[in-house]
Amino acid sequence: MEITVKTAQELRLTADEFELIKQKLGRTPNFTELCTFSAMWSEHCSYKNSIKWLKTLPRSGGRMLVAAGEENAGLMDMGNGWGVVFKIESHNHPSTIEPFQGAATGVGGIQRDIFTMGARPIASLNSLRFGNLKDKKTQRLLSGVVKGIGHYGNCFGVPTVGGEVYFEECYHTNPLVNAMSVGIMKADKMVSATAKGKGNPVIYVGSATGKDGIGGASFASANITEESTEELPAVQVGDPFQEKKLLEACLEVIETGAVVGMQDMGAAGIICSTAEMSAKGEVGMRIDLDKVPTRQKNMKAWELLLSESQERMLMVVEKGREQEVIDVFEKWDLSCSTIGEVTDDGLLKFYMNENLEATIPAYELVLGGGAPQYTREYAEPKYFEKINEFKIDDVKDIHSNNELKLVAEKLIQLPNIASKRWVYTQYDSMVGAANTSTNAPSDAAVVLAKGTGKALAITTDCNSKYVFANPYVGGMIAVAEAARNIVCSGGEPIGVTNCLNFGNPYNPEVYYQFVKAVTGMGDACKKFNTPVTGGNVSFYNQNPEGPVYPTPTIGMVGVLDNIENKMTLDFKKEGDIILLLGKQQNDIASSEYLHKILNIEYSPAPHFDINEEFQLQQFVSNIIKEKLIESAHDISEGGLLITLLEKGFNKNLGFNVISNEVRNLSDIRNDAFWFGEAQSRIVITVKEGRMKEIEDKCKASNISITKLGTVTSNAIIIDENNWGSIIDWKEKYDTAIEKILN
Numbered sequence: 001m002e003i004t005v006k007t008a009q010e011l012r013l014t015a016d017e018f019e020l021i022k023q024k025l026g027r028t029p030n031f032t033e034l035c036t037f038s039a040m041w042s043e044h045c046s047y048k049n050s051i052k053w054l055k056t057l058p059r060s061g062g063r064m065l066v067a068a069g070e071e072n073a074g075l076m077d078m079g080n081g082w083g084v085v086f087k088i089e090s091h092n093h094p095s096t097i098e099p100f101q102g103a104a105t106g107v108g109g110i111q112r113d114i115f116t117m118g119a120r121p122i123a124s125l126n127s128l129r130f131g132n133l134k135d136k137k138t139q140r141l142l143s144g145v146v147k148g149i150g151h152y153g154n155c156f157g158v159p160t161v162g163g164e165v166y167f168e169e170c171y172h173t174n175p176l177v178n179a180m181s182v183g184i185m186k187a188d189k190m191v192s193a194t195a196k197g198k199g200n201p202v203i204y205v206g207s208a209t210g211k212d213g214i215g216g217a218s219f220a221s222a223n224i225t226e227e228s229t230e231e232l233p234a235v236q237v238g239d240p241f242q243e244k245k246l247l248e249a250c251l252e253v254i255e256t257g258a259v260v261g262m263q264d265m266g267a268a269g270i271i272c273s274t275a276e277m278s279a280k281g282e283v284g285m286r287i288d289l290d291k292v293p294t295r296q297k298n299m300k301a302w303e304l305l306l307s308e309s310q311e312r313m314l315m316v317v318e319k320g321r322e323q324e325v326i327d328v329f330e331k332w333d334l335s336c337s338t339i340g341e342v343t344d345d346g347l348l349k350f351y352m353n354e355n356l357e358a359t360i361p362a363y364e365l366v367l368g369g370g371a372p373q374y375t376r377e378y379a380e381p382k383y384f385e386k387i388n389e390f391k392i393d394d395v396k397d398i399h400s401n402n403e404l405k406l407v408a409e410k411l412i413q414l415p416n417i418a419s420k421r422w423v424y425t426q427y428d429s430m431v432g433a434a435n436t437s438t439n440a441p442s443d444a445a446v447v448l449a450k451g452t453g454k455a456l457a458i459t460t461d462c463n464s465k466y467v468f469a470n471p472y473v474g475g476m477i478a479v480a481e482a483a484r485n486i487v488c489s490g491g492e493p494i495g496v497t498n499c500l501n502f503g504n505p506y507n508p509e510v511y512y513q514f515v516k517a518v519t520g521m522g523d524a525c526k527k528f529n530t531p532v533t534g535g536n537v538s539f540y541n542q543n544p545e546g547p548v549y550p551t552p553t554i555g556m557v558g559v560l561d562n563i564e565n566k567m568t569l570d571f572k573k574e575g576d577i578i579l580l581l582g583k584q585q586n587d588i589a590s591s592e593y594l595h596k597i598l599n600i601e602y603s604p605a606p607h608f609d610i611n612e613e614f615q616l617q618q619f620v621s622n623i624i625k626e627k628l629i630e631s632a633h634d635i636s637e638g639g640l641l642i643t644l645l646e647k648g649f650n651k652n653l654g655f656n657v658i659s660n661e662v663r664n665l666s667d668i669r670n671d672a673f674w675f676g677e678a679q680s681r682i683v684i685t686v687k688e689g690r691m692k693e694i695e696d697k698c699k700a701s702n703i704s705i706t707k708l709g710t711v712t713s714n715a716i717i718i719d720e721n722n723w724g725s726i727i728d729w730k731e732k733y734d735t736a737i738e739k740i741l742n
Helices: 005-010 015-025 031-040 092-097 099-115 136-156 226-234 240-254 269-281 301-306 322-331 384-388 401-412 464-469 471-488 508-528 592-597 610-625 640-649 660-666 670-675 688-701 726-741
Strands: 074-079 082-090 120-130 160-167 176-186 201-206 259-264 284-288 312-317 335-343 347-352 355-361 445-449 454-461 492-501 532-538 551-560 577-581 631-634 654-657 682-686 705-712 715-718 721-725
Touching: 005 015, 005 031, 015 031, 031 269, 031 301, 031 355, 074 454, 074 492, 074 532, 074 551, 082 099, 082 454, 082 551, 092 099, 092 136, 092 176, 099 120, 099 136, 099 176, 099 240, 099 259, 120 136, 120 240, 120 445, 120 454, 120 551, 136 160, 136 176, 136 240, 160 445, 160 454, 176 454, 176 492, 176 551, 201 240, 201 322, 240 259, 240 312, 240 322, 259 269, 269 284, 269 301, 269 312, 269 347, 301 347, 301 355, 312 322, 322 335, 401 592, 401 640, 401 670, 401 715, 401 721, 401 726, 454 471, 464 471, 464 508, 464 551, 471 492, 471 508, 471 551, 471 610, 471 631, 492 508, 508 532, 508 551, 508 610, 577 610, 577 688, 592 670, 610 682, 610 688, 631 640, 640 654, 640 670, 640 682, 640 726, 682 688, 688 705, 705 715, 715 726, 721 726
Parallel strands: 082 492, 082 532, 120 160, 284 347, 492 532, 654 715
Antiparallel strands: 074 082, 082 176, 120 176, 201 312, 201 335, 259 312, 284 335, 347 355, 445 454, 454 551, 492 551, 577 682, 577 705, 631 682, 654 705, 715 721
């Protein structure tokens, strides 16, 4: 067939990119070669519209053991000779079209990124966004995604220990499904995704290749439309039992010492793994595609190269040691085929039945090599004008205790705030028996890292409404909240992986959101000394009405050197004193109360001062280590009242709080005091005998402290008004989502 610019455009390449490919090859590419450029130069693989800004993030320092983005996942030092490996990635578009398999294969893919480096996965998390929960389409998507995550994770045998779920109208057409995995390994045992050694065999292991997932990387780099359902082959099909065998076989084969390099076949399949491994090692490969195990007959060369069939790995092994590798995979009943060898000319040469199908310089395909990098225009969004018009004085305050109670009852049952019990009970959170948070909840999941003498605190966080209101501040808050959750759990934050979910990068207003959010994230990561180890960019998350909220999801890992330092969020004992650490603010901006109860969509981001935040986190970290407090829980969605209720639920303990005196002294509105979401505030409880010591320490460290009240046996008393038992409130909280779904 004749290859023209129209052919390139049908493969989602631009006319300029087609000309660039011709320049790099010195000729017009054939169809197979053009397909490989289409996949590798897609946004999903090349980050061509984002790499300029990703490079501004702090990508070294701290406990980093490998440079950011150099390997399949980040590796950081836990101490004692151990490393923690972690990464988060999106599977948004596949989950939109086929929610069960889209979400399931997202979980499977991120696990492979962990164990291909030689680490054993010990925990999974996720971050999910859907449209209005009352909508039947949202309910179908939610059900499919949750079942897919649960099915794959439960069968694979890694606990799902944490995550977040939000519901906003803007995610109606295009939900977000971000999956994170965390593993541990001996720090000096890492296997690199690098090919080297002329003549070393290239070995394909795992499941056979089929036509599912062909063009998945390109599909992920386009807007979702009504016709997207016709692209079902771009959605992969997963088999968690096969992946469990692949995990064990890969970890076993690494122990032989015969493996030179290994990479999973994720986005863009064989072409991606051969290109990236070769470019990194400054070598080439000769690959015989007819030797690739297939489950469908007569697959063409381009189909074999682009298929994203799951549970597959590409390995380079030492020449002469092939049989050691084959024996391991045969033991686990997995395909293992030598499909080629490493060359020293930098070229990828793909053959089919001895016919040369494609010749491509590996370097020209990859990020950091020949893949194009663009600088896009950006402009401040027009909707900022509406945000700037917001004035708190235009909003009527709450004046009676009865009105306060009615608002609280509505707020506790909002899907963004209510218990996600319906979701998390479908996940196995206990497999492996390392999750400490099931009966002793903390702001971050705390997981024992068996054999290391340590534990990990892990969280995913992003309030996208804040990022929509102010991308720079919202990006900072996402990092700060993740760090705050880890600190409140007794951990030391050490590093970040991110999943940057935005609309179409060719829209200047969307690109403004992206640039400012990345800048804010970077500044916060520098402040907290949590370098970015890697992650994922997902553009083209759009509805017909416009883009989704900018959603730069933060996955953060912290270390507990001593599990005895773990701190939980819940009230412990009647009579304990409830204290608020951090400055109170007359602020209801971007709160759930303002947005969902009063239906005011446009308001600024909530108050945030990064120096205040850092100082507060350092202080709380110290008092936890000194064993001075009984609980710690940060104030986030829903404000102070929701925080107090959440602290009571685990042990069915209530609280008696007087607000009048506190508010009058600081001139704080009723709604702002109870429902405002100003940042850098943490509610702690202390035994009565510790009160003076905490007050003295706060004074010495210049930390604002407010006595709110005391823990009760189960009654909720607000300003001397009895609101009933904590058990009744817990019932509302626990069943809200189930009632909507039923």
